[in-house]
Amino acid sequence: MNLKSTVFYSGLATVVRIASGLITSKAAAYFLGPSGVAFVAQFQSFLGLLGSGANLGIGHGVVKLLSEEDKDSGQTKKELLSTAICISIGSGLLMSIAIAIFHGQIAFYLFKTNEYDSIVLAIGLTATLTGLTTLMLQVLNGFRQIRAMIAARIGASMAGVLISVICIYQMRLYGALLALILAQVSAFLITIYFSRSKFWFSRAYMFKGFYSKRARNFSKYALMTMVSAVLLNWRQMFLRDHIIVHLSSETAGIWQAVWKVSEMHVSVIVLSLSVYYLPKLSGLELQKEVRAEIYKVFRTILPLVLASSGAIYLLRGFILSILYTSEFERGGDLFLFQLIGDVFKVSAWLISFQMIAKGMYKEHIFSEVLFFLGYIGISIYLLDGFGVLGVTYAHAIIYFLYLLGMVFLFRDTLFNTKSEGT
Numbered sequence: 541m542n543l544k545s546t547v548f549y550s551g552l553a554t555v556v557r558i559a560s561g562l563i564t565s566k567a568a569a570y571f572l573g574p575s576g577v578a579f580v581a582q583f584q585s586f587l588g589l590l591g592s593g594a595n596l597g598i599g600h601g602v603v604k605l606l607s608e609e610d611k612d613s614g615q616t617k618k619e620l621l622s623t624a625i626c627i628s629i630g631s632g633l634l635m636s637i638a639i640a641i642f643h644g645q646i647a648f649y650l651f652k653t654n655e656y657d658s659i660v661l662a663i664g665l666t667a668t669l670t671g672l673t674t675l676m677l678q679v680l681n682g683f684r685q686i687r688a689m690i691a692a693r694i695g696a697s698m699a700g701v702l703i704s705v706i707c708i709y710q711m712r713l714y715g716a717l718l719a720l721i722l723a724q725v726s727a728f729l730i731t732i733y734f735s736r737s738k739f740w741f742s743r744a745y746m747f748k749g750f751y752s753k754r755a756r757n758f759s760k761y762a763l764m765t766m767v768s769a770v771l772l773n774w775r776q777m778f779l780r781d782h783i784i785v786h787l788s789s790e791t792a793g794i795w796q797a798v799w800k801v802s803e804m805h806v807s808v809i810v811l812s813l814s815v816y817y818l819p820k821l822s823g824l825e826l827q828k829e830v831r832a833e834i835y836k837v838f839r840t841i842l843p844l845v846l847a848s849s850g851a852i853y854l855l856r857g858f859i860l861s862i863l864y865t866s867e868f869e870r871g872g873d874l875f876l877f878q879l880i881g882d883v884f885k886v887s888a889w890l891i892s893f894q895m896i897a898k899g900m901y902k903e904h905i906f907s908e909v910l911f912f913l914g915y916i917g918i919s920i921y922l923l924d925g926f927g928v929l930g931v932t933y934a935h936a937i938i939y940f941l942y943l944l945g946m947v948f949l950f951r952d953t954l955f956n957t958k959s960e961g962t
Contacts, residue, residue: 549686553693558804560701562863565800567708568716569864574793580716581796582650582780585773587720592769593635594671595628599678600896601761606682607819621679621740622748623755628675632668639664659717666721669728676731685738692734696727760901767905771912779919783928794871795928797864802878805848806886821897831953838890845886849879874932881935888943891950914938
């Protein structure tokens with residue numbers, strides 16, 4: 541599937557996911573207000589941590605290794621998939637045990653009360669399902685079964701919004717949190733439905749046992765993905781908690797609304813990158829081919845990001861009033877530097893995906909940790925001086941620096957046109 545087809549199908553899934561998210565956000569804003577939106581977001585970030593830990597972050601490794609093994613024997617594919625399933629089940633069970641032991645402490649950190657500790661305990665029971673859902677989607681991606689993967693994502697989004705609206709209306713904040721758990725279960729069942737007819741969905745492929753050699757193949761990709769996912773969700777949880785403690789939960793909810801709009805408008809780009817770009821880069825060997833692919837994707841993606849960012853800024857007041865409620869309208873002042881940062885973010889990602897595609901795990905981990913520390917440090921410093929607006933300043937500053945770092949790291953690939961090697 542080429543870039544345009546991939547963008548179309550992944551864009552379709554993203555439109556459905558965004559529409560589902562908009563409906564859910566509207567329901568949460570209307571029934572729960574800014575404070576409720578902030579606490580729901582805290583739980584979503586925790587689910588993000590859980591999702592990455594539930595399969596030890598092997599997803600990108602699954603995509604890369606399966607896409608690389610297209611011409612290899614079926615035995616290799618069987619060993620890779622079976623080992624990945626063993627890892628997902630094992631890590632999911634460990635996550636469940638950890639959550640069962642510490643659910644009270646986790647609940648208090650997330651919600652500043654133990655009223656919802658039963659919710660945290662319940663999510664621990666679904667940790668393995670979460671990991672397996674993610675794994676199946678990555679297997680579909682690795683085998684280039686894009687339409688099935690997109691259909692599963694669309695089905696999960698539609699089921700999730702239905703569950704969320706019903707639960708929020710019936711049980712308010714408790715219902716919103718419960719809906720996130722039920723959505724995980726429904727996504728697992730839907731993904732099984734769309735995977736069941738594929739050649740790999742069989743005992744011969746999925747249950748051949750654990751192969752340590754294949755586990756070592758996954759290890760460096762797992763570490764890279766784990767670091768990225770854990771630090772991203774931890775960063776969001778930390779900043780949201782910092783705003784709640786030092787400003788208010790209402791302010792945290794308004795900032796979250798702006799962040800959510802920002803996240804949604806680049807999500808189609810991110811999904812397209814993961815579906816098309818990563819497997820494509822993984823299969824390229826010559827430096828000139830990598831450079832040509834990066835430039836081609838830049839020419840396609842960057843104008844879309846610039847256009848969408850400009851439109852969102854011009855319509856920011858209208859967007860907040862439609863997607864949320866009048867309580868969130870003062871978040872309009874937070875958009876300018878948030879959107880500027882988004883343009884830098886996507887630009888940097890277009891370059892930095894080479895680290896995952898080429899297995900540059902040391903460089904990736906170093907840059908992610910440095911970026912995380914810088915983001916937290918600059919955000920706290922600017923928040924103290926400028927309030928919540930300072931967090932958006934930090935967003936723009938740190939992604940600009942990240943872009944510069946990626947350009948420097950891959951300067952030969954981007955600019956050395958005389959080199960024809962790898």
